[in-house]
Amino acid sequence: MNYEKSKKLFNEAKKYIPGGVNSPVRAFNSVGGTPLFIKKAKGAYIYDEDDNKYIELYNSWGPMILGHNHPLIAKAVKSSIKDSLSFGAPTRKEIQIAELIVDMVPSIESVRMVNSGTEATMSAIRLARGFTGKDKFIKFEGCYHGHGDSFLIAAGSGAMTLGVPNSPGVTEGTAKDTLLAPYNNFAALQQLVDENKGEIAALIIEPVAGNMGCVLPRLNYLQQIRDLCTKEGIVLIFDEVMTGFRLAKGGAQERFGVIPDMTTLGKIIGAGLPVGAYGGKKEIMNFVSPVGPVYQAGTLSGNPVAMSAGITMLTYLNEHPEVYQYIDNLGIEIVSGIRRVLLKHKLPYTINQIGSMYSLFFTEEEVTDLESAKTADTKMFGLYFHEMLKRGVYLPPAQFESLFLSTAIQEKHVRKIIKAHEESILAIHNL
Numbered sequence: 001m002n003y004e005k006s007k008k009l010f011n012e013a014k015k016y017i018p019g020g021v022n023s024p025v026r027a028f029n030s031v032g033g034t035p036l037f038i039k040k041a042k043g044a045y046i047y048d049e050d051d052n053k054y055i056e057l058y059n060s061w062g063p064m065i066l067g068h069n070h071p072l073i074a075k076a077v078k079s080s081i082k083d084s085l086s087f088g089a090p091t092r093k094e095i096q097i098a099e100l101i102v103d104m105v106p107s108i109e110s111v112r113m114v115n116s117g118t119e120a121t122m123s124a125i126r127l128a129r130g131f132t133g134k135d136k137f138i139k140f141e142g143c144y145h146g147h148g149d150s151f152l153i154a155a156g157s158g159a160m161t162l163g164v165p166n167s168p169g170v171t172e173g174t175a176k177d178t179l180l181a182p183y184n185n186f187a188a189l190q191q192l193v194d195e196n197k198g199e200i201a202a203l204i205i206e207p208v209a210g211n212m213g214c215v216l217p218r219l220n221y222l223q224q225i226r227d228l229c230t231k232e233g234i235v236l237i238f239d240e241v242m243t244g245f246r247l248a249k250g251g252a253q254e255r256f257g258v259i260p261d262m263t264t265l266g267k268i269i270g271a272g273l274p275v276g277a278y279g280g281k282k283e284i285m286n287f288v289s290p291v292g293p294v295y296q297a298g299t300l301s302g303n304p305v306a307m308s309a310g311i312t313m314l315t316y317l318n319e320h321p322e323v324y325q326y327i328d329n330l331g332i333e334i335v336s337g338i339r340r341v342l343l344k345h346k347l348p349y350t351i352n353q354i355g356s357m358y359s360l361f362f363t364e365e366e367v368t369d370l371e372s373a374k375t376a377d378t379k380m381f382g383l384y385f386h387e388m389l390k391r392g393v394y395l396p397p398a399q400f401e402s403l404f405l406s407t408a409i410q411e412k413h414v415r416k417i418i419k420a421h422e423e424s425i426l427a428i429h430n431l
């Protein structure tokens, strides 16, 4: 494959944009090589500027659950554009999307739209603090909640891949109110809560972690957390920016049957446009401005074009439960194919999967938290990534990311993915 145009564009981009990219993990720092500059995508395929074609397995980090350029969503956006792009005033569409979200997500009785997942989590924590009158909150090592200051403590995803466990620019004053717990270790969490009794406003968690690679909660772990938060008066926030509308139409909370007090959403909710949301119990949401004292605003929040895309996406998912059956089966099929190949060649690497999310970790250890995720051989992943790319399969360009499947992936793609996997695994082990 020829990457000449991407190389040229990357060099040009670096002149004007820090590192040549507008979000760090796009830079290929952890896998090496030049990031591909993308021209277009359709269904399961993405095309770069050199006209190389790839089966795409991260789907814009999740939003494209129906595949790229889905005709229904494209139509909704086109039709919305002709009525102007923004009003900064209420619209009918905002009621429509709010009704859909309240209908689909079990914990949400009232919801506020924002423009990204980062905004959703920042606002949710502020609200929980305002509601409880307490300052501290708990987050988990390896979970990523966007780039708000108070979350950039042992954050996963790009922050972790680039080895920035605590970002400079985050003040000690801010950091001291973020309490850190290891994922999947209830005893450690209980101890942390005991040590900070009566001082904790909120606990925020990815109910399935996707930002240290895909890591599943242990059996009953989420319910234990739910019970602890209820007992201690801590606002439980599920960050479902990744898992929302993906693991079920009601997200991980529906799938696991554990209902948080608040939920943050992003990614799929905008169908590829910049949208986020936070919502929850009415008694908490009524603390938000203008009914309540906690301030939160947005010039472009509830943008009509973005709402049109989101309404179309959510309506489709709400009316087509077979989507979840389909992508969940895809997940099982691809992962069992990958496993078969690993077994055949006696390479005991770990794969975590739930529904349409999975990660292959280049470690023999079971991966249940940040510490075990870190045993993965990132250099090996980098080699694997490029071998897959050469064979026309585009993975997220870092070990500590989850893959996201879409309904556009068909049987023929699955066969191609497994074949590329086998050849790549053999190539990196010189077999």
Ligand SMILES: *Cc1c(COP(=O)(O)O)cnc(C)c1O
Pocket (backbone or CB within 6 Å): 115, 116, 117, 118, 119, 121, 144, 145, 146, 147, 206, 210, 211, 239, 240, 241, 242, 266, 267, 276
């Ligand atoms: C992507 C992500 C965010 C941040 O969303 P942005 O839209 O990138 O700001 C927050 N939480 C989780 C769990 C995410 O996966």
